[in-house]
Amino acid sequence: MKGESFASTKNRTRYSRAKCLFFKFFTPFDIILAEVGPLESLRGLLILFVLMGHAIVGVYRDLTFLVPLLRFVSPSVFVFVYLFGYSQGRVKKNPLKILQKASSFFHFYLFWASLSFIAYVLLDGEYTNVWVTKRVFSVDDSILKKYLITIFSFTGSWQYYFVLVVMILLLISIFIKDPRKILPFSFAGAVVNSSFVSFWFLTKDRLLPPIEGALITYLNPVHWLFPFLMGYKDAVERKKREPRKLSLFLYVFLFAIGSLEYWNAYGKFHTLLGVDQFSLTGVLLGIYSIEVFTWLAEKVNLSFLKRMGRYSFLLFMIHMPFQWMFYVFLDTFVDLPEWCWVIIMVVFSLMIMEILLKLARILPKPVRKIVIGA
Secondary structure, three states: OHHHHHHHHHHHHHHHHHHHHHHHHOOOHHHHHHHOHHHHHHHHHHHHHHHHHHHHHHHOOOOHHHHHHHHHHOOHHHHHHHHHHHHHHOOOOOHHHHHHHHHHHHHHHHHHHHHHHHHHHHHOOOOOOOOOHHHHHOOOOOHHHHHHHHHHOOOOOOOOHHHHHHHHHHHHHOOOOOHHHHHHHHHHHHHHHHHHHHHHHHHOOOOOOHHHHHHHOOOOHHHHHHHHHHHHHHHHOOOOOOOOHHHHHHHHHHHHHHHHHHHHHHHHHOOOOOHHHHOHHHHHHHHHHHHHHHHHHHHOOOHHHHHHHHOHHHHHHHHHHHHHHHHHHHHOOOOOOHHHHHHHHHHHHHHHHHHHHHHHOOOOHHHHHHHHOO
């Protein structure tokens, strides 16, 4: 019996080692995050904040009293990028796999950006103000030219810039050896860039120019590299960020300053575009929001949040153009309170996600990856 017990223990040890090696070297980041419940819940909470924030901005005509709520959810994409860096730091670096992943992101984006463009053209822009190519580039030529500029400028919908950011960060990760050495330089770059944005919004009476503003803010790798490297470093060090008294105090302080910054920007420009995530206060608030959002996700560790987290990138791709078109179309026939429309828009995005997931079961795997990204 002792011999059998020893053999059984030995086999279990071998199995555990093999399992650890498999997950250490071969597991893609989506599977890793699926193995860690709190991280999946955190991604679900973040995408819920994104859906809610975009719905509020799209529906409410006066955001003055909603500024604190919008300031609270504004670091969601910053924390998303942190988690993306964290996931990349947990897997063995394989340049070919990274290139394949970047390619799959682009194909996924291409499918949904094309659908968004087609919907805009068919509806003649009546229900889709999120398509911005004509507004930004003043393009009024052939459909093909409009389409190509829309796709390759990543402007088919206001949030599609994020796909280009993800692809750039993936390619940068190939060259990262020790994130701790370059993180201070990345932080300095983010501070300089965000200080310029803050200075502009405090001293100017006009918004940043569309193209230059996009390159300074939403499409700027310098800004997004900082949270990515933070996550990458924490994964290498196996560090978990948990709320501390000092960090909570700083979070509350920055949240208050950031809310005042929001009120000032909204009062001057009647929009939060540009200042929302890219001011100096926004960057600093994003750092401490990682701990706060992580704690919050652990407290509300619900199954539907985990499911949203598992397919958060799909929700990110579909929600902006299609929930907006759904709202504007129905709003012409049904008169409902603004808060009710926010709930309906969020629920509609979740319904579309579930329909797509059920449809994906009958699709071939290559097509499924293009449609739902997984």
